[in-house]
Amino acid sequence: MRPLSKAFRRHPTGTALFVALILYGWSIASTHADDNSSSEVVAEWGFGIKEDIRRDGWPDGWIRRTGPDYPKFVPIAIHQHSRTADDLLEIDGFRRLASQCYVAWQQHKWPWQVIPERVPVAVDQFIEQTLLNPYLRVRMDGGAVELSSALIPINVHSAYFLTGLIRSDSEEYEGIATLRFLDSNRKTLFEMSTKAITGKTLWKSVSTDSQYPYRDDLAWVQVVIQVKPLSPKAFRGEFGFDTFQISRTPRLSLFVDKENPYYREGEDVIARCHASGMTSDQSTIKLSLYDHTGTEVANAIKPLVRLDKQPTYPISKGIVTADAKAKVHWEGGCEWRLQNLAPGYYELTTQLSKGKSGVFELDEQFVVLTKEVPRKPDSRFGLTMYSRSSATPSNNRNTLGELDSQRIIEILRYGHISRVKLPIWYDTQDPIASKAATERIDRIQKSGISCVGVIASPPQRIKSKFNRLISEDTGSALEDSLMTQTFLEPVMRQMCLRISEFQIGWDHETDFVSNPRLKQTLDSIKTLARRYGQETQIVASRNPLLTLSSSGAIDRWQLYSPQPLTANEAENFSKREKEGATELASKAAWLNVNPISARKYSLSSRVQDLVSRMVKVAGDAGAQSTTAWVSNPADPDVGILDSDGSPREMFVPFRSISMAMAGMRHIGSLPVRSLGVNHLVGAGDEARLIVWSGLPIKAQLYLGENVSATDVWGRNIPVDTINTIYGDEQRFDIDKWPIILDGVDIRVARWRMGIGLEEHRIDPIVGQTQALKVRFANPLSNPVNGLLRIIAPSILAAESDASLEIEANSNGIVSVPLQVKPEANTSAASIKLGFSIQGEKPVRFVVDQEVQVGTSDFEFDVQYEITTDGQLRLTIEAINQQPLPLSFDCFLLVPNRPHERAQIVNLTNRVTKLIVLDRANDLIGQTLWLRCEQTASNRVMNYRIEINP
Numbered sequence: 011m012r013p014l015s016k017a018f019r020r021h022p023t024g025t026a027l028f029v030a031l032i033l034y035g036w037s038i039a040s041t042h043a044d045d046n047s048s049s050e051v052v053a054e055w056g057f058g059i060k061e062d063i064r065r066d067g068w069p070d071g072w073i074r075r076t077g078p079d080y081p082k083f084v085p086i087a088i089h090q091h092s093r094t095a096d097d098l099l100e101i102d103g104f105r106r107l108a109s110q111c112y113v114a115w116q117q118h119k120w121p122w123q124v125i126p127e128r129v130p131v132a133v134d135q136f137i138e139q140t141l142l143n144p145y146l147r148v149r150m151d152g153g154a155v156e157l158s159s160a161l162i163p164i165n166v167h168s169a170y171f172l173t174g175l176i177r178s179d180s181e182e183y184e185g186i187a188t189l190r191f192l193d194s195n196r197k198t199l200f201e202m203s204t205k206a207i208t209g210k211t212l213w214k215s216v217s218t219d220s221q222y223p224y225r226d227d228l229a230w231v232q233v234v235i236q237v238k239p240l241s242p243k244a245f246r247g248e249f250g251f252d253t254f255q256i257s258r259t260p261r262l263s264l265f266v267d268k269e270n271p272y273y274r275e276g277e278d279v280i281a282r283c284h285a286s287g288m289t290s291d292q293s294t295i296k297l298s299l300y301d302h303t304g305t306e307v308a309n310a311i312k313p314l315v316r317l318d319k320q321p322t323y324p325i326s327k328g329i330v331t332a333d334a335k336a337k338v339h340w341e342g343g344c345e346w347r348l349q350n351l352a353p354g355y356y357e358l359t360t361q362l363s364k365g366k367s368g369v370f371e372l373d374e375q376f377v378v379l380t381k382e383v384p385r386k387p388d389s390r391f392g393l394t395m396y397s398r399s400s401a402t403p404s405n406n407r408n409t410l411g412e413l414d415s416q417r418i419i420e421i422l423r424y425g426h427i428s429r430v431k432l433p434i435w436y437d438t439q440d441p442i443a444s445k446a447a448t449e450r451i452d453r454i455q456k457s458g459i460s461c462v463g464v465i466a467s468p469p470q471r472i473k474s475k476f477n478r479l480i481s482e483d484t485g486s487a488l489e490d491s492l493m494t495q496t497f498l499e500p501v502m503r504q505m506c507l508r509i510s511e512f513q514i515g516w517d518h519e520t521d522f523v524s525n526p527r528l529k530q531t532l533d534s535i536k537t538l539a540r541r542y543g544q545e546t547q548i549v550a551s552r553n554p555l556l557t558l559s560s561s562g563a564i565d566r567w568q569l570y571s572p573q574p575l576t577a578n579e580a581e582n583f584s585k586r587e588k589e590g591a592t593e594l595a596s597k598a599a600w601l602n603v604n605p606i607s608a609r610k611y612s613l614s615s616r617v618q619d620l621v622s623r624m625v626k627v628a629g630d631a632g633a634q635s636t637t638a639w640v641s642n643p644a645d646p647d648v649g650i651l652d653s654d655g656s657p658r659e660m661f662v663p664f665r666s667i668s669m670a671m672a673g674m675r676h677i678g679s680l681p682v683r684s685l686g687v688n689h690l691v692g693a694g695d696e697a698r699l700i701v702w703s704g705l706p707i708k709a710q711l712y713l714g715e716n717v718s719a720t721d722v723w724g725r726n727i728p729v730d731t732i733n734t735i736y737g738d739e740q741r742f743d744i745d746k747w748p749i750i751l752d753g754v755d756i757r758v759a760r761w762r763m764g765i766g767l768e769e770h771r772i773d774p775i776v777g778q779t780q781a782l783k784v785r786f787a788n789p790l791s792n793p794v795n796g797l798l799r800i801i802a803p804s805i806l807a808a809e810s811d812a813s814l815e816i817e818a819n820s821n822g823i824v825s826v827p828l829q830v831k832p833e834a835n836t837s838a839a840s841i842k843l844g845f846s847i848q849g850e851k852p853v854r855f856v857v858d859q860e861v862q863v864g865t866s867d868f869e870f871d872v873q874y875e876i877t878t879d880g881q882l883r884l885t886i887e888a889i890n891q892q893p894l895p896l897s898f899d900c901f902l903l904v905p906n907r908p909h910e911r912a913q914i915v916n917l918t919n920r921v922t923k924l925i926v927l928d929r930a931n932d933l934i935g936q937t938l939w940l941r942c943e944q945t946a947s948n949r950v951m952n953y954r955i956e957i958n959p
Contacts, residue, residue, distance in 0.1 A: 180247025353724030392429030
């Protein structure tokens with residue numbers, strides 16, 4: 011071997027490399043110092059010499075899975091980026107030179123004074139990271155690949171996450187990395203995976219979440235690398251894996267001071283944060299509070315206060331981690347008191363920061379509700395609470411149906427909800443389960459909440475008895491009518507004494523319609539129900555889009571569609587079901603009001619859609635006979651509740667509309683453009699108006715004497731009373747969040763709905779009185795009299811009025827005389843209909859209407875253009891719509907210029923007249939007035955033309 015001193019003399023770049031090695035050595039040493047970052051690396055794999063000491067191309071300590079789906083012949087090896095033979099020879103020369111420089115620097119000698127016996131590890135690492143950059147390469151040849159690292163000891167006080175790089179060169183496979191958590195017996199407890207990488211993808215950073223539920227039985231973690239086929243035909247593909255690190259961060263937990271995070275207006279909210287596995291006393295917590303719009307409404311930075319006097323060493327199940335000698339860990343906490351929060355939905359987030367780098371977050375949700383109102387909950391809205399063993403939509407298995415009775419009662423009371431569907435099929439041979447099921451129903455119903463018993467999948471212990479049970483769905487279990495009757499009869503005997511409505515299967519299980527295999531079972535369940543409860547009703551779900559041939563043993567249908575029906579669709583289906591109720595079932599169908607998808611729609615769109623469908627539930631006087639259900643409130647895509655009963659983003663809007671609708675029915679919408687989308691609900695003399703708009707609107711009109719408003723989040727909306735010449739009016743802002751207006755005068759609202767014009771056109775006849783006919787409907791049980799005035803100063807010579815007298819519960823037409831101004835513009839115009847209604851409490855209000863000034867016998871189309879030579883060319887096209895010839899004398903009034911004249915004689919079809927004006931630039935910004943008088947008539951057509959550049 012030639013001396014390295016000669017190699018140094020032959021390479022002019024040696025000095026630069028020497029400096030680079032010094033800097034690299036310093037950086038290597040610095041990595042062992044505490045950089046005060048919030049994450050610590052506890053294990054890493056760069057797939058270089060540190061992980062391949064035997065130099066056999068296989069990472070030390072890693073195990074390959076083999077089996078029928080994991081063939082041994084798929085090549086897996088540590089691979090260096092492609093280099094030519096000359097490149098590798100040159101790199102080898104640099105390696106020897108670098109070794110000589112590095113050893114000389116350590117021994118304080120000149121490079122030519124030393125001859126290293128071997129290549130230092132630091133030099134090999136330097137060459138690796140700067141020139142070779144090795145990685146683990148997998149070249150697929152069918153099947154799948156899975157590799158597992160050695161086990162890494164961990165402590166339970168910290169949280170662990172995995173980061174790395176994955177490269178893909180295949181559309182047929184996907185590469186993924188997983189962090190596997192195990193207990194002290196090396197049994198897998200759970201796994202956290204990175205995003206799967208597929209397709210033609212260059213090196214991409216991936217990571218797992220740094221937070222997961224606390225468990226005191228964690229002892230080890232392990233990295234698992236997998237390449238999985240996307241189809242049975244997958245054959246070729248190449249993947250790269252590099253720079254994997256397991257890092258530890260302090261474990262955060264964030265919570266509020268209530269297990270049920272429902273607060274009342276005026277109640278303080280105490281947010282608490284707890285962190286364990288801390289290594290620095292300087293740690294702080296940043297807390298932020300966001301409302302439903304995502305706006306930060308408050309924030310604070312809190313120091314973590316030690317909760318223990320002695321440090322917690324990183325020991326778990328008798329295992330001491332590698333850094334136990336260097337670092338200790340401690341626990342800390344902080345509190346943040348939130349006061350005077352407005353009603354609504356809130357998200358609390360926290361960031362743990364330590365030093366200059368490293369930030370990670372947690373979030374917690376809670377709601378602040380308006381004070382309880384003395385109003386009976388609306389029985390037309392309810393929640394379906396699935397149980398864990400139920401096959402629910404989107405495979406979402408929540409535990410709402412398994413919550414204890416007190417928790418269910420609290421949730422429903424907070425939500426102002428009086429109906430709930432719960433599973434009732436328990437194991438009758440288990441006395442504890444039997445007692446718990448009956449006592450839970452008794453407690454809930456005694457609290458004023460009506461229960462519907464859901465006969466869903468059989469209890470776990472007796473599932474093996476059902477020969478035809480092939481899945482968790484209810485239908486396959488109920489095909490065995492004999493077994494169903496055997497195990498269900500004791501349940502029905504107990505439950506029929508408590509509840510009167512039973513649903514077969516969950517809301518999404520629509521396979522009971524016209525299924526001959528289920529007919530015998532349904533008949534037997536009906537017989538059981540009638541035996542133990544005469545008033546018992548049997549309910550089942552069906553898709554309203556499919557044709558129903560017969561009802562069988564079903565007394566009522568639950569309409570369920572995979573895609574939520576729109577408000578109009580639900581209303582139409584509801585009407586159709588009621589019309590055919592005597593043929594299909596004895597009761598009107600129940601509806602579904604699941605909010606639309608959180609994944610596809612914005613929160614404002616979801617809220618608006620939910621409000622539309624909820625108000626349409628009560629579309630007529632018979633609406634109390636139906637119920638609209640949220641079928642799976644704990645589905646994250648629905649967003650009413652969490653699986654533990656905590657509120658989500660749609661809880662408050664659902665509650666607000668349910669409270670607003672209590673005891674009321676949907677009457678209709680007011681024909682007022684400035685109100686945007688609006689729905690009037692009322693009962694007796696009480697009424698509310700629910701309004702929203704896609705664009706901000708400032709509404710002003712008279713709604714009642716004492717009008718107040720809140721939005722669907724429970725926040726007060728300012729309503730100003732403005733005194734106008736037409737009487738008092740309310741002014742308020744409308745935006746995308748629906749608002750609920752209380753104190754609406756139902757008489758005025760109904761009158762507005764019955765007002766209209768017989769003809770929306772006014773003939774421009776000058777000096778002649780004509781009549782404008784106004785329709786007026788009186789829905790009251792007493793006659794109405796008063797005064798109707800038409801106010802339109804832009805088109806009428808004077809205000810016109812007429813007496814108003816309409817009998818009780820009848821319609822009438824009021825003719826109001828009017829005269830058109832000679833200069834009234836021939837175009838659409840707004841007019842106001844002012845009503846003064848006499849009575850014990852006189853009422854004044856104004857209705858806006860739009861009319862067209864002009865006649866349908868003929869029309870004029872006026873256009874202009876400015877030519878390049880400075881002329882303004884005005885084109886008048888006259889069109890006669892009737893068979894008799896017409897003649898017109900037209901004058902064009904130009905400011906500061908002589909009038910121009912054009913005559914149209916004996917027009918039978920259409921004709922075009924041209925008026926040319928010089929010095930067009932002088933007319934820019936001016937308004938020209940074209941006045942056309944019909945010969946031998948008092949009709950005058952006025953057109954004003956604004957000249958723009």
